[in-house]
Amino acid sequence: MLNTDCLLFIFNELKDKKSLHSCLLVNREWCKVVVPILWKAYSWYDIEKSIFFMKTVNTILSCLPTSSKQLLLDNNIKLPTTILSKPPLFNYISFCEFPNFEVVKKITGVALNYPDYDRVNCFEREIYKLFVSQIMNVKVLIWQTTHPLTLFPGASTCFSQLNSLTINICYVNSKSLYEMAQFCKDLEFLEVRYCSYDLPGLISLIDAQKNLKRVQLYTRIGNCVELSKALARKGNTINILYLNLISTIPPSFLISLINLTQLSIYNDENPTFINPKVNVFQQHLAISEFPKLQSLSVMGLSCFKELAMLIGNTKGDITRIHIDTTNRIAQNTGMLIKAIAKNCPKIEKLNTFIILKIILQNNIEISLEDTLMKEL
Numbered sequence: 561m562l563n564t565d566c567l568l569f570i571f572n573e574l575k576d577k578k579s580l581h582s583c584l585l586v587n588r589e590w591c592k593v594v595v596p597i598l599w600k601a602y603s604w605y606d607i608e609k610s611i612f613f614m615k616t617v618n619t620i621l622s623c624l625p626t627s628s629k630q631l632l633l634d635n636n637i638k639l640p641t642t643i644l645s646k647p648p649l650f651n652y653i654s655f656c657e658f659p660n661f662e663v664v665k666k667i668t669g670v671a672l673n674y675p676d677y678d679r680v681n682c683f684e685r686e687i688y689k690l691f692v693s694q695i696m697n698v699k700v701l702i703w704q705t706t707h708p709l710t711l712f713p714g715a716s717t718c719f720s721q722l723n724s725l726t727i728n729i730c731y732v733n734s735k736s737l738y739e740m741a742q743f744c745k746d747l748e749f750l751e752v753r754y755c756s757y758d759l760p761g762l763i764s765l766i767d768a769q770k771n772l773k774r775v776q777l778y779t780r781i782g783n784c785v786e787l788s789k790a791l792a793r794k795g796n797t798i799n800i801l802y803l804n805l806i807s808t809i810p811p812s813f814l815i816s817l818i819n820l821t822q823l824s825i826y827n828d829e830n831p832t833f834i835n836p837k838v839n840v841f842q843q844h845l846a847i848s849e850f851p852k853l854q855s856l857s858v859m860g861l862s863c864f865k866e867l868a869m870l871i872g873n874t875k876g877d878i879t880r881i882h883i884d885t886t887n888r889i890a891q892n893t894g895m896l897i898k899a900i901a902k903n904c905p906k907i908e909k910l911n912t913f914i915i916l917k918i919i920l921q922n923n924i925e926i927s928l929e930d931t932l933m934k935e936l
Contacts, residue, residue, distance in 0.1 A: 599655035604663050617670045618643045620687070623653045623694070628686040635682045640671060653694040658718075661704040664688065688712065697721040704728040710739035724749040729759070737761030741768040749774045756782030756808060766790040774800040779808035792816040799852070804828055807837035811844035820850045827860035842866045849873040857882040864892040868899035878904045882911045 621643045624632075632639065659667070668675065668683055675683075688707045693714040701722055709715060720743045727737070729752065738761035747769045752762065756779060763786050766772065772794050777787075788810040791798065795816030803809070804826040829835060842863040853874045858867060862885045871878065881900060900910065 595650050595652075596655040599652050600657060604657065604659060613666065614642075614670055617667050619648060619652055620667065620690070621671060622648050623651070624686065624690055628690065632683060632686060635679065637672065637679050637683055651694060653690060654696065656691070656695060658691060658695055658698045658701055660702040664705070692718045700724040702726045702728075704731050706731050708736060710736050715739075716743040719744050720746075722747055726751040726753070727762075728753045729755045729762075734759040734761035738764050741765040744768070745770055747772055749776075751776040751778075753778045754780055755784060755787070756780035758784050758786040760786075763787065763790045766794060769794065769797075772797050774798070776802040777804070777809065779803075779805045781805065782808050784809045788813045795819075802826075806841045807835050811841040814844050814848045817848075817850065819852055821852050822855040823850065823853060824855075824857040825859065825861065826857075829860070845870050851875045853878055855880040859884045861885060862891075864896040868892065868896045871896075871899045871903050874903060876903060876905050879906050879908045881907065881909070884911075884913050 618640060621639050624639075629639065664684055664687055667687060668680055672679060672683060684705070685707050688705065688709060689712045692709055692712040696717050697720070698718055699721060701719065701724070703709070703726060710719070719740065722744045723746065725740075725744070725747055727750075737759060741761065741764040744765070745768045748771060750766070750769070750772060752775075755762070755777065766787075767790060775791065775794075775798055791809075792813035793816075795813070795818060797819070798817055799819050800822040801817065801820060802824040806825060806827050807829065827838065829838065838861075842861065843866065845863065846866040846869040848870060850870070851874060854877050856867075856871070856878060857880075859882075861867075867883070871881075881904070883896075900907065
């Protein structure tokens, strides 16, 4: 007879829901091993299939502590009569992936027949409290709620091992970010959405990280000076960077990113509007040195001279380049193409939207290596 460790290994490799379900019925030991795997992998799998998801919601509501059920009742929130009257055999919540805001909204929609703001807010708070208190060592979190997750019982155990964090600043305030920084220190991936001004809590969270590798910033019009400084302090560890609306964050931090391997810039400002901050950003691209750069993607900028200088400062490891601009006849196109041909011997894919006619009209002589894909 196989021991529990062997069963666990086999079932984890058995990535088929129907087969795993059939294993539940073999015996008690198999059931104990399979249930956590099923709930971890498939708890939110059938969210769009109402019948299956309703069963999941009923099980979740059955796991609510008595205090939460009473609080909901006191606030005129009646739980569905289909929930289990006795405590579940397993602590199903502890097996789940932490739900994103869409899942919680879906749970709320299934549970409440006539929702209003106060009832929805009260119900969601108890659902979040349940998950925070029961799930340990969450690896991935999409933080898009005004509920104070970091203040709920069990927060430090729940979030201390976070590896990937996405934050929507429209919902999360600086205080909550500061609280998260007290026990979340091992992030490798950080995505910040809709940031337009400096948040001390966000700065504390970034400073607390030991090995932050990948950063994605989706900003709004504003000014984030301290955020730029915080990123500079992580220059030794950050190797992947995505930026949009580049005028929001001062570019001085770029020169600190000495280990950058992937750089993606998407400037979605109006190209007809001349923004001095964009010009400053472009100038910093020209003086930045990314010796380990392997992938470069630029959209919405026509600074071909500066990009050529940036490519010239690399060490020949670039394999992918994507350049898209609304200005298809921008100046210095020849300089850019020459820089790619000269400094990118390992290039595997090159996507540009430069009009070849401009190169030919100016009698620009370009000799591309055989390794360079001519996708012009």
